[in-house]
Amino acid sequence: MDPEAQKENTQDSDDQKVVAEITARRFVPASVTTTSWEEFRFVGHEIRISEAVDCYGAVVWPSALVLCYFLETSVKQYNMVDKNVIEIGAGTGLVSIVASLLGAHVTATDLPELLGNLQYNISRNTKMKCKHLPEVKELSWGIALDKNFPRSSTNFDYILAADVVYAHPFLEELLITFDHLCKETTIILWVMKFRLEKENKFVDRFKELFDLEEIFSFPSLSIKLYKAMKKNQRSI
Numbered sequence: 001m002d003p004e005a006q007k008e009n010t011q012d013s014d015d016q017k018v019v020a021e022i023t024a025r026r027f028v029p030a031s032v033t034t035t036s037w038e039e040f041r042f043v044g045h046e047i048r049i050s051e052a053v054d055c056y057g058a059v060v061w062p063s064a065l066v067l068c069y070f071l072e073t074s075v076k077q078y079n080m081v082d083k084n085v086i087e088i089g090a091g092t093g094l095v096s097i098v099a100s101l102l103g104a105h106v107t108a109t110d111l112p113e114l115l116g117n118l119q120y121n122i123s124r125n126t127k128m129k130c131k132h133l134p135e136v137k138e139l140s141w142g143i144a145l146d147k148n149f150p151r152s153s154t155n156f157d158y159i160l161a162a163d164v165v166y167a168h169p170f171l172e173e174l175l176i177t178f179d180h181l182c183k184e185t186t187i188i189l190w191v192m193k194f195r196l197e198k199e200n201k202f203v204d205r206f207k208e209l210f211d212l213e214e215i216f217s218f219p220s221l222s223i224k225l226y227k228a229m230k231k232n233q234r235s236i
Helices: 003-023 062-073 094-101 112-126 171-181 197-207
Strands: 037-042 045-050 084-088 105-110 135-138 158-162 187-193 210-218 223-230
Touching: 003 062, 003 210, 037 062, 037 094, 045 094, 045 112, 062 094, 062 158, 062 187, 062 210, 062 223, 084 094, 084 171, 094 105, 094 112, 094 158, 105 112, 112 135, 158 171, 171 197, 187 197, 197 210
Parallel strands: 084 105, 084 158, 105 135, 158 187
Antiparallel strands: 037 045, 187 223, 210 223
């Protein structure tokens, strides 16, 4: 076997091994209930998440599991303790819950219609378990950013985002939101599943404003994990 083929086989094997470890954190209930829910195990806790199958934002997608796994296994490089963290497009709240369990002061955000289930999941899984009580807050991308998140008092160490880029018409508003929330020292940890050409175009646009580094790639899931920081010169 030539060296390139051997390297590719090794990468495929590593990918499959890590993906198996990540997906093993999900436990589907054995019994049928009136509420759709799943259980996950991160940071030594059993996390029970209520879902709504009729809404994209109320389902736990694989990108969220990848980000949770990364946060849990990368605490030396990305220590969440006492850090000010915001998650955009928090959905069911799983990523925010894991960040909270790791000691962060978390603000979980999403559209107003998702906040009820988001608050329920976060309260259920963090009460009396976290150093800092997480906050749930409305955030519609690109709307009332100066009012709800004024630059003078907004100072996040980390911005977390999982699967926020897909077939929706608000990609420019998403980019504006990233830019608004990001200070010069803010680190963005962003996991994205590539489905369509639109994702590639967004990455190219994103690179105009941010220095982007690919940390991990999971070809079997079509998912990549990025770290980003704002470029010195603003262009938005």
